[in-house]
Amino acid sequence: MIQHVYVLLFFLIISIVLSALFYGSLLKTIKALRRLWYVFIVMVIIQSIFNRAGSPLFSVWGFTVLTDAGLIKGSEFLLRISVIIFSASIAASSDHREVVQGLVQLKIPYEIAFMVSVGIRFLPLLRSEFVDVMTAIQLRGVDIEKIPFKKRLKIYSYIFTPIMAGAIKKARDLSTAMEARAFRAYPERTSYLVLKLVPKDYIVMVITLVFTAAVFILYYVFGFPGRIL
Amino acid sequence: MQLAFLEADKVSFAYDGMDEVISGLDLSIGGRGFTAIMGPNGSGKTTIGKLMMGILKPSSGRVFIDGDDTRTLSLGQAGSKIGYLFQNPQFQIFSQNVMDELVFIPRLKGGDESSLKRKAIRLIRLLHLEDKKDMPVFNLSYGEKQRLAIAGILACGPRYLILDEPTTGLDMVRKDMLISILKKLLDEGMGMTVITHDRRFVNNFSGRLLNMREGRIAETVI
Amino acid sequence: MVQVRDHVGIKMTIPLEIRGLHFSYEKRGPSIIDGIDLAAGKGGITSILGLSGCGKSTLCYCMCGIIPHIYEGILSGEVLIFGKPASRMRLPLIFTRVGIVFQDPDTQLFSPTVEDEIAFGPENLCLDRLEIGQRIDECLKITGMSRYRLAHPEKLSGGQKQLIAIASVLALRPEIMIFDESLSQIDSEGKARIKDTILELRDRKKTIIMVEHDLENLAIADRVFFMEKGRLREIDKNRKGDAIGLFRGR
Numbered sequence: 001m002i003q004h005v006y007v008l009l010f011f012l013i014i015s016i017v018l019s020a021l022f023y024g025s026l027l028k029t030i031k032a033l034r035r036l037w038y039v040f041i042v043m044v045i046i047q048s049i050f051n052r053a054g055s056p057l058f059s060v061w062g063f064t065v066l067t068d069a070g071l072i073k074g075s076e077f078l079l080r081i082s083v084i085i086f087s088a089s090i091a092a093s094s095d096h097r098e099v100v101q102g103l104v105q106l107k108i109p110y111e112i113a114f115m116v117s118v119g120i121r122f123l124p125l126l127r128s129e130f131v132d133v134m135t136a137i138q139l140r141g142v143d144i145e146k147i148p149f150k151k152r153l154k155i156y157s158y159i160f161t162p163i164m165a166g167a168i169k170k171a172r173d174l175s176t177a178m179e180a181r182a183f184r185a186y187p188e189r190t191s192y193l194v195l196k197l198v199p200k201d202y203i204v205m206v207i208t209l210v211f212t213a214a215v216f217i218l219y220y221v222f223g224f225p226g227r228i229l
Numbered sequence: 230m231q232l233a234f235l236e237a238d239k240v241s242f243a244y245d246g247m248d249e250v251i252s253g254l255d256l257s258i259g260g261r262g263f264t265a266i267m268g269p270n271g272s273g274k275t276t277i278g279k280l281m282m283g284i285l286k287p288s289s290g291r292v293f294i295d296g297d298d299t300r301t302l303s304l305g306q307a308g309s310k311i312g313y314l315f316q317n318p319q320f321q322i323f324s325q326n327v328m329d330e331l332v333f334i335p336r337l338k339g340g341d342e343s344s345l346k347r348k349a350i351r352l353i354r355l356l357h358l359e360d361k362k363d364m365p366v367f368n369l370s371y372g373e374k375q376r377l378a379i380a381g382i383l384a385c386g387p388r389y390l391i392l393d394e395p396t397t398g399l400d401m402v403r404k405d406m407l408i409s410i411l412k413k414l415l416d417e418g419m420g421m422t423v424i425t426h427d428r429r430f431v432n433n434f435s436g437r438l439l440n441m442r443e444g445r446i447a448e449t450v451i
Numbered sequence: 452m453v454q455v456r457d458h459v460g461i462k463m464t465i466p467l468e469i470r471g472l473h474f475s476y477e478k479r480g481p482s483i484i485d486g487i488d489l490a491a492g493k494g495g496i497t498s499i500l501g502l503s504g505c506g507k508s509t510l511c512y513c514m515c516g517i518i519p520h521i522y523e524g525i526l527s528g529e530v531l532i533f534g535k536p537a538s539r540m541r542l543p544l545i546f547t548r549v550g551i552v553f554q555d556p557d558t559q560l561f562s563p564t565v566e567d568e569i570a571f572g573p574e575n576l577c578l579d580r581l582e583i584g585q586r587i588d589e590c591l592k593i594t595g596m597s598r599y600r601l602a603h604p605e606k607l608s609g610g611q612k613q614l615i616a617i618a619s620v621l622a623l624r625p626e627i628m629i630f631d632e633s634l635s636q637i638d639s640e641g642k643a644r645i646k647d648t649i650l651e652l653r654d655r656k657k658t659i660i661m662v663e664h665d666l667e668n669l670a671i672a673d674r675v676f677f678m679e680k681g682r683l684r685e686i687d688k689n690r691k692g693d694a695i696g697l698f699r700g701r
Contacts, residue, residue, distance in 0.1 A: 121561050129320060135284055136321045139308030140334050140385050151337070158323035158333065165367070166319055173558035179521060180551055181572035181619060185543030192570035192583045270608060270638040370504050398554075398635050400503045400664035401698045426638055 005072055008079035015086040022090045029089040033082060044074030101195050110189060118174065126167065133162050232293050234260030234389065234420065235281050240290035242273075242280060250276050254290070254446065256439075260389055261420040263411075263434045265451070268441030269426070275316075277441070278391050278424045283307040312382035314392040318371070321378040325366050327358060330377060331384045352380040355413065357406060372403040379410070390414070390421040396430050408433045464534045466627050466658040467491040467514060467549070472528035474513060483509045485681030487528075491627070494656040496649065498672035500663055500694060505678050507662040511631040513537075514660065516545040532627070547576070550620035554632040556612030560604040565596065565615050568604055572622045590618035593655075594648050610641015617648060627658040634668055646671055666694055 020026055048056075048070025057066045099120070103113040137159060237256035243249040250273040258264050258281070268274045279285040280292050283299035292299040295310050315321055324330040331349035336342075353362055356376040361369060369377065375395065382390070396404055408430065411421065415434075425431060431438060431451060440447045467490070474484040483506040491497045501507045512518040516537040519526050530537040532548050553559055562568040569590055573583040591597040594614040599607065604615055613633055620628070630649070634642050650671060653659055661672065669675060675688040677697045686693050 118561055121563070125557075132315065132320045133323075135304060136313075136315060137323060138304035139282070139284075139313055140382070141305045141309050141338065142334065143303060143305040161323055161325060162320050169319075170558055173553065173555065174561060176517065176521060177553065177559040178561070178571075179542065180515070180517070180546055182543040182546050182575040182623060183571075185575050186577055188577060189574050190577050190579065190583070191574055192580055192587075193567065194580075269640065372503060401666070401695070402502055402700075405699075 005075055005079065008076055008083070012079050012083050012086070015083045019086045019089050026089075029086055033085060040074055040078045043077045044070050046070075047073035047077075098193070098195060101191060101193050104191065105195055111184065114183075122170065122174075125170075126163070129166050130163060133159055232296050233257040234295055235422070236293040237277075237281065237287075238291045238293070240280060240287040240292060242276060242285065242288050249288075251280070251287075252445075256281075256446065258422060258437075259420065260295075261418065263415055263420075263436030264422045264439065265431045265434070265436070266422060266424045266439045266441060267426060267428070267431065272441040274424045274441045275393055278313070278393050278422070281422070282311060282313045282391055284313070308385065308387070310387060311389045311391055312379075312385065312387035314375075314379060314382060314390065314395060316394045316397060318375040318378040321381065322366055322374060323381075327353070327362055327364060327366065327369075327377060330366065330381050334381075335384055348384065352383055355383075356380045356410060371398055372400075372406070375399075376406075376410070383414075388419065390419060392421065392423045392425075394425055395423065396425055396427045404430060465490050465531070466493055466533055467660070468529075468531040468534075469514070470529045470531070472510075472513060472526075472530065474509060474518065474524055474526050476522075476524045478525060482681050484513065487681070487683050489676075489683060491658050491660060493626075493658055494653055495673045496653055496659045496661060496671055498661045498663060498669060498675045498688075499678055499683065500666070500669070500675065500698075501678035502698065503664055506681055507664075507678055508631055510678070511551060511629050511660070511662055515549040515551045515629055516540065516542055517551070520545075543576070546572075546625065547623050548625050549627040549629065550623060550625035551629040551631060552613065552616050552620055552633045554635055556609050556616055556636065559616040559619070560612055563603060565591075565599050565602050565604060565618075568615055569619045569622050572619060576623065586622045586624070590621045593621060593651055594618045595644070608638075608641060610637045610644055613637060613641065613645055614648060617645070621652075625657075627660070628652060630659070630661045632662055632664065634663070635665060642668070666691060666698070669694070 016026070019029065044066065048067040055068055057068055057071070099117065101113075103116065104110050137155075142155060235256070235258040237254050240251060240254045240256075241249055242251040254277070256277075266274045266277060276285065280287055280299075281294070283292065283294060283302050283304065286292075286300050294302060294307055297306075299307065322330060324333060328346075328349060331352055332345050335345050335348070353359055356379060358373065358376055358380065361373055366374070366377070395407060399407065411423075412434070415421065423431070435451055438449045438451045440449065469487055469489040472484050472487045473482060475482045487510065489497075499507055499510065509518065512522060513526070513530055514537075516530075516532075518524060519538055520542045526538065532540065532545060537545055560568055562571060566587055569587045570583050573586050578586075587600075588597075591600060594617055596611065596614050596618060599611065599615070604612060607615065616633075617628075628649075634645060637645065646668070649659060649661070661668065663669075669688055669691070672688055674685065675694070676683040676685050677694065678684075679697070684697075686697065
């Protein structure tokens with residue numbers, strides 16, 4: 001049973017190396033992962049309880065809380081999530097102007113690409129406004145947790161109002177400012193920033209395709225790693 | 230040792246991953262009278278306001294509100310003692326209707342309808358919002374929104390106010406109006422701390438002036 | 452087209468002229484602008500003072516074509532930009548003649564770097580990359596922000612953000628610049644630097660209109676008007692007391 005863990009560990013190391021190679025911010029990603037440890041523990045316990053196979057390692061009042069199979073399955077889960085997160089950190093490393101430019105160069109109309117960019121830009125702002133509104137209403141003595149559910153819905157509408165109002169005003173001001181700089185003057189626009197595909201990019205694309213194909217072939221044709229290890 | 234209403238004891242604070250904005254601050258502010266905290270941008274005066282309110286907790290040292298350590302107080306508990314006016318009134322107005330704004334929170338805490346309405350009308354008069362009483366909040370001007378936010382805070386009955394840069398964006402006439410409103414509150418026994426960069430505004434009051442420079446305070450009397 | 456002779460006798464067109472302007476947002480609504488005439492010449496700073504809500508921003512929007520092209524309402528009279536009526540010009544063309552800087556620095560900046568922000572306008576005009584690069588250099592120099600070329604706008608101070616907003620608007624090379632209460636949310640250090648930039652623009656013969664509710668910003672103006680009840684009245688900039696009296700309603 002342990003073999004899957006080894007395979008996953010192998011993939012994790014690869015994704016960490018690739019992430020470092022492509023400027024994904026490793027420290028930030030590791031920090032984000034640290035918050036997952038309690039999810040790991042919950043997963044281990046759940047797997048232990050619901051997975052019949054496996055010998056118990058720890059019991060409380062005759063109720064099995066921890067099995068070796070559970071520990072392994074939980075670890076697999078954690079490793080899988082980590083692989084995904086480290087891979088995603090590569091995509092998150094580009095600033096949003098580059099993301100927009102990438103979309104535009106893929107021939108997506110620039111209005112849509114800009115909507116994406118503005119969304120990315122203003123999401124953190126909306127989030128901090130939400131925090132401000134929540135702080136303000138709590139300061140008035142409204143402790144959200146202590147309010148019965150029915151009344152709580154009404155309170156949410158009171159929280160919703162200033163956030164909506166703020167978002168609408170921002171949208172209006174922003175669109176006016178953009179039009180005041182001739183946005184959508186013409187159906188096309190030039191770009192100062194140009195993303196070029198250099199040979200390195202082509203090499204990475206080819207290697208990725210080859211690797212993916214290899215994994216598929218190995219698994220479906222040769223049954224590796226399930227059968228052989 | 231008797232603690233003042235607002236007490237900071239060797240308080241230091243740094244935002245996540247940044248240098249200390251406040252280091253080793255000691256501060257005592259009484260529950261009555263006018264105190265102004267002034268200083269250039271980046272001197273940390275807004276941060277002090279938030280630390281005194283308990284919105285931010287100190288990295289080291291302690292802040293006390295009426296004897297309670299802010300680390301043990303919830304925002305709701307702190308808010309029942311002190312009203313805090315954020316710089317942007319927009320995020321402090323929760324209703325779409327002036328009257329409702331002043332009534333909806335006291336109503337949650339119980340109390341009969343008619344006394345709630347009476348208190349609301351008194352606040353509307355105090356804050357010069359009579360002719361806007363039935364207007365939707367959306368149509369209020371910036372100055373009117375600010376006064377509504379102040380009324381909303383007062384509706385929860387705090388004894389003390391902290392105001393963060395209340396003069397930004399106000400024209401001369403609205404500033405005068407704010408000065409007269411604050412003076413009236415001071416006369417009624419409310420204590421307040423105003424965080425501002427506007428010296429002329431501060432000169433209308435008598436009390437303490439605390440000048441911030443690089444995380445440290447120098448005091449004068451006004 | 453109105454022609455004005457300067458002292459050398461060369462015919463020139465007035466950059467910005469307003470004739471008999473009336474405006475209200477709704478048919479039976481109050482007249483926000485109730486008969487305004489104004490002529491602003493090259494290389495001068497015209498300041499328009501007034502209380503909050505007197506319609507100063509509405510006047511700004513009329514001067515740069517936002518009214519009637521973006522915001523609608525009942526407009527009569529004319530706004531002439533270098534002799535041409537704004538209501539009949541295409542909006543992008545207007546903004547290569549008139550630039551406007553708003554009050555809130557945060558809702559005017561939306562790009563990841565300062566360079567991208569300034570490039571935005573010229574990119575919209577389909578200029579080539581070389582030209583865009585030159586304009587970025589030029590605008591950073593005028594506003595004294597060359598050091599911040601690759602900075603993230605959200606991390607700048609309020610005053611610095613406004614300077615970048617000004618630089619971004621200047622990138623379209625307008626001859627007329629309107630400042631709609633651009634100083635009101637800025638601290639004193641930022642205000643000083645923005646005023647320096649405005650003076651620099653005046654030295655470069657731009658036509659500048661500053662709309663304000665703060666008397667402190669009067670000092671750099673050449674002409675001062677007070678706006679009340681939808682009308683303008685010229686006042687002597689050296690008589691601050693007059694202005695204060697007007698604000699307080701005498």
